[in-house]
Ligand SMILES: Nc1nc2c(ncn2[C@@H]2O[C@H](COP(=O)(O)OP(=O)(O)OP(=O)(O)O)[C@@H](O)[C@H]2O)c(=O)[nH]1
């Protein structure tokens with residue numbers, strides 16, 4: 001075997017594992033982005049997949065600048081595209097996929113003008129109704145169920161989604177980082193520096209590492225899907241199977257106790273004064289489920305009444321208790337219970353959240369003087 005010159009002369013290059021390579025890549029990306037975004041105010045929005053980040057963002061947009069006609073048209077196209085890919089997925093995996101009608105429907109070309117036609121063709125496959133009814137995806141995914149009810153409207157070529165459609169429909173996967181202006185009506189809107197809500201997908205890498213981007217984060221919003229209190233998930237950082245609320249607590253802990261060595265000094269100072277908001281989402285589903293499944297499914301040591309308010313109070317205390325590592329100054333978290341599908345309730349909640357951030361902003365300015 002020919003000796004390896006590099007290793008004979010300079011020694012073997014140090015072994016770098018995949019995690020380090022990925023971490024270095026994130027660092028490089030962060031350095032690039034840091035310069036452009038330092039001048040803005042951010043509200044990072046975290047949460048496990050499916051906790052409701054996208055729905056929360058859409059509510060924030062609805063209650064802020066709203067969606068204009070062009071945005072609605074584009075989102076209508078996204079809804080139609082999402083419907084087509086779901087129908088195709090279900091047809092392709094069903095045992096009827098060698099039926100000639102299915103083959104034709106699966107092979108049809110689509111462009112934006114013929115989306116409605118494509119959906120009609122797919123729905124016209126003779127066994128489609130049965131396949132949909134038997135599909136676990138359609139049975140368990142409330143967004144898909146909602147879209148089934150929308151079919152007569154979705155299959156028109158000039159379909160324009162309503163506010164409720166925008167909240168309830170399934171969309172193609174969002175990019176890893178999505179940002180929108182956060183400007184629910186109020187006195188804070190006169191500020192020349194707009195607040196931007198930034199949603200960071202969990203699988204982009206360690207969410208807490210992305211947090212270092214948000215030096216000017218005035219608050220961190222952490223979304224928890226409360227209705228999954230009786231379920232488990234694979235916690236990505238340690239690959240452990242954990243109860244979903246406990247997994248959310250772990251993640252919250254790692255985010256709010258992020259070591260300050262991750263920040264430069266200015267960012268660190270700002271992060272110290274940001275407030276932490278925990279939004280217990282899917283409160284509607286949680287309340288309903290609690291009548292069937294006791295809260296002790298999540299916390300076996302819970303001895304309080306099996307009622308939503310008491311259970312949320314207990315959760316709040318558990319989240320509050322997670323502070324304290326790495327010298328973070330003790331402070332109170334703020335919590336809200338939400339149903340992200342409820343437009344009126346979210347209007348009030350978003351205003352309250354902004355109000356609490358605004359008050360803190362004034363308080364911080366006063367302290368600085
Ligand atoms: N009943 C109920 N459903 C909700 C609520 N919030 C979100 N959903 C539904 O939960 C599902 C997931 O919500 P998304 O907003 O897509 O969640 P996400 O966090 O963006 O999920 P990923 O992008 O997949 O990580 C959707 O079907 C929503 O309609 C809520 O408060 N109550």
Ligand SMILES: [Mg+2]
Pocket residue numbers: 053054055174
């Ligand atoms: Mg999403």
